[in-house]
Amino acid sequence: MLFKKSGQDLTPRAVLASMAIGFLLLIGGNGCVTIAVRKVDSYMAALIVTSIPLLVLIYDRVLFKKPVRVHALAAIILGFVGIGMLLNTGKGIVPNISGHALFVLLGSALWALGTSLSKHAPQPTDPFMNSAIQLISSGIVALLMIPLVTPVNDIHPSNWTSGSLIALVYLIVFGTLALVAYGYLLKTEPNNRVVTYAFVNPPIALFLGLVFGGETPAPFLVPALALICGALALTFYGHRLTGLMRS
Numbered sequence: 001m002l003f004k005k006s007g008q009d010l011t012p013r014a015v016l017a018s019m020a021i022g023f024l025l026l027i028g029g030n031g032c033v034t035i036a037v038r039k040v041d042s043y044m045a046a047l048i049v050t051s052i053p054l055l056v057l058i059y060d061r062v063l064f065k066k067p068v069r070v071h072a073l074a075a076i077i078l079g080f081v082g083i084g085m086l087l088n089t090g091k092g093i094v095p096n097i098s099g100h101a102l103f104v105l106l107g108s109a110l111w112a113l114g115t116s117l118s119k120h121a122p123q124p125t126d127p128f129m130n131s132a133i134q135l136i137s138s139g140i141v142a143l144l145m146i147p148l149v150t151p152v153n154d155i156h157p158s159n160w161t162s163g164s165l166i167a168l169v170y171l172i173v174f175g176t177l178a179l180v181a182y183g184y185l186l187k188t189e190p191n192n193r194v195v196t197y198a199f200v201n202p203p204i205a206l207f208l209g210l211v212f213g214g215e216t217p218a219p220f221l222v223p224a225l226a227l228i229c230g231a232l233a234l235t236f237y238g239h240r241l242t243g244l245m246r247s
Contacts, residue, residue, distance in 0.1 A: 010124055015133055017121040021114050022134025025179075027141055029111030035149055036103035041215040046205030047086055048104045050228050053195040053235045054079040055112035060191065063116060071238025075231040082227030085220040115195065118186040127184040134183075135176065193236075202228070 037045050054076045060066040068076075087101055124130045146155065185194045202225075209215040218224065234241075 010129065011122075014122050014124050018123040018130050018133040019137040021118055021121055021123060022138045023141065024110050024114030024117070026134060026138040027145075029107045029114065031142065031145075032103045032107030032110065036100040036107065039100040040104060041209055042213060043202070043206040043209035043215055044086060044101070044218060045104050046202045046209075047225065047228060048083055048101065049108050049111075050202055050232060051079055051083055051105070051108050052112045052115070053232060055109055056116050056191050056195060057235065059113055059116035064120065069239065071234050071241065075234035075238060077231075078227050078234065079231030082224045082231060085227065086218055086224035088218075088220055115186065115191060118183070119191065123183075123187075125187070127180050127187070130183050131176065131180045135179065 033045060033049065057068060057072050057076060061068045083105075124133065182194070206225075210217060
């Protein structure tokens with residue numbers, strides 16, 4: 001019954017739209033970040049990824065003419081100033097954006113674009129069917145792209161470890177559930193609520209990276225973190241603050 005119901009809107013247009021969104025989220029967003037974290041500290045990547053809610057605001061405005069309120073505009077400015085400070089090595093005013101850090105920014109931009117388009121793209125309404133199309137099509141493309149990002153010998157079974165297999169199983173199970181939940185929320189909740197996960201990832205990655213990963217703190221980590229968190233707070237709760245000020 002589940003697949004029969006979802007098949008009512010399983011048109012070629014819906015399938016292609018679902019595949020396109022999947023490419024933006026999984027190949028573009030996750031793919032770029034996966035490549036980047038080989039050289040970029042995990043906490044820094046997580047903090048850069050907090051730009052997604054701000055980028056969604058920009059895409060919604062540019063593509064769908066959604067109004068940007070004053071507090072949202074302030075959040076965008078604060079957020080990108082914070083990211084600029086995070087990428088600054090302390091040797092000059094201009095941020096030192098490495099190629100891998102740029103990949104994190106690119107991945108964030110592509111994920112945000114997929115998030116914004118998901119509200120309007122004619123995808124299958126059933127979240128399981130929609131996620132299955134995205135995962136299968138993106139998985140095939142990812143397999144074809146392996147030689148472009150890593151030597152084929154590196155993925156030989158002789159190089160597999162118990163830890164890598166456990167990580168793979170974890171991503172297959174919980175990653176799939178997360179994508180299904182994300183796709184469902186994109187169709188049923190406003191974008192500003194869906195991207196609230198950006199509040200959770202940076203503190204966890206920051207704690208794990210600095211305490212257990214031995215990662216080196218950026219020179220302007222504290223003020224950058226304050227600006228980014230302030231931008232996120234304005235993005236999600238600025239309308240309440242504006243209402244209180246008016247009253």
